[in-house]
Amino acid sequence: AQSVAQPEDQVNVAEGNPLTVKCTYSVSGNPYLFWYVQYPNRGLQFLLKYITGDNLVKGSYGFEAEFNKSQTSFHLKKPSALVSDSALYFCAVNRRRAGRRALTFGSGTRLQVQP
Amino acid sequence: SAVISQKPSRDICQRGTSLTIQCQVDSQVTMMFWYRQQPGQSLTLIATANQGSEATYESGFVIDKFPISRPNLTFSTLTVSNMSPEDSSIYLCSVAFGQGEEKLFFGSGTQLSVL
Numbered sequence: 468a469q470s471v472a473q474p475e476d477q478v479n480v481a482e483g484n485p486l487t488v489k490c491t492y493s494v495s496g497n498p499y500l501f502w503y504v505q506y507p508n509r510g511l512q513f514l515l516k517y518i519t520g521d522n523l524v525k526g527s528y529g530f531e532a533e534f535n536k537s538q539t540s541f542h543l544k545k546p547s548a549l550v551s552d553s554a555l556y557f558c559a560v561n562r563r564r565a566g567r568r569a570l571t572f573g574s575g576t577r578l579q580v581q582p
Numbered sequence: 583s584a585v586i587s588q589k590p591s592r593d594i595c596q597r598g599t600s601l602t603i604q605c606q607v608d609s610q611v612t613m614m615f616w617y618r619q620q621p622g623q624s625l626t627l628i629a630t631a632n633q634g635s636e637a638t639y640e641s642g643f644v645i646d647k648f649p650i651s652r653p654n655l656t657f658s659t660l661t662v663s664n665m666s667p668e669d670s671s672i673y674l675c676s677v678a679f680g681q682g683e684e685k686l687f688f689g690s691g692t693q694l695s696v697l
Contacts, residue, residue, distance in 0.1 A: 569627050574624045
């Protein structure tokens with residue numbers, strides 16, 4: 468079975484400091500990995516994905532994530548946090564089953580950026 | 583990308599009643615997914631809806647409780663039947679895009695409260 472773990476319920480960081488939101492996964496075969504962000508009262512928005520190739524992927528709003536196969540991790544990072552980055556972040560893995568394509572989501576990490 | 587319109591955005595319903603949630607996409611898509619996000623929790627896939635065939639439900643979800651229609655390639659409905667307070671959640675419609683249909687786009691969600 469495929470699974471995603473986000474070990475931190477909440478991450479607090481001061482504006483201007485670098486941020487990291489952690490994600491580890493378990494999946495058979497090669498994973499497709501994603502980060503989504505959810506702002507209050509809004510649906511999820513795609514941030515970035517890893518399918519293949521360069522282990523460091525860059526996404527929207529200055530976010531990036533590093534795929535580490537040996538550690539089965541896909542941590543989300545940003546060099547300098549903004550207050551507007553405060554939101555709920557979900558890591559997800561793509562699984563294929565009987566021709567369907569659906570995502571398995573982590574439990575989410577709330578990022579709070581303090582001014 | 584896709585623009586996904588979901589309505590209603592929120593509703594308060596009485597126990598025992600049913601609510602139908604509509605999802606309209608601005609382009610034709612093969613696969614549509616319905617997710618549930620219970621308060622403070624992650625997203626759980628309810629079912630996958632393909633046009634012209636019956637929806638495929640995940641473990642723990644049944645058609646009698648969550649009937650789904652998919653009459654064409656741009657529209658789907660999810661009905662939450664015989665509601666109880668435990669059904670209070672955010673319900674999200676999503677569609678798959680990308681080279682391998684691996685990236686999901688989400689509607690803004692329907693926040694359902696059952697009294």
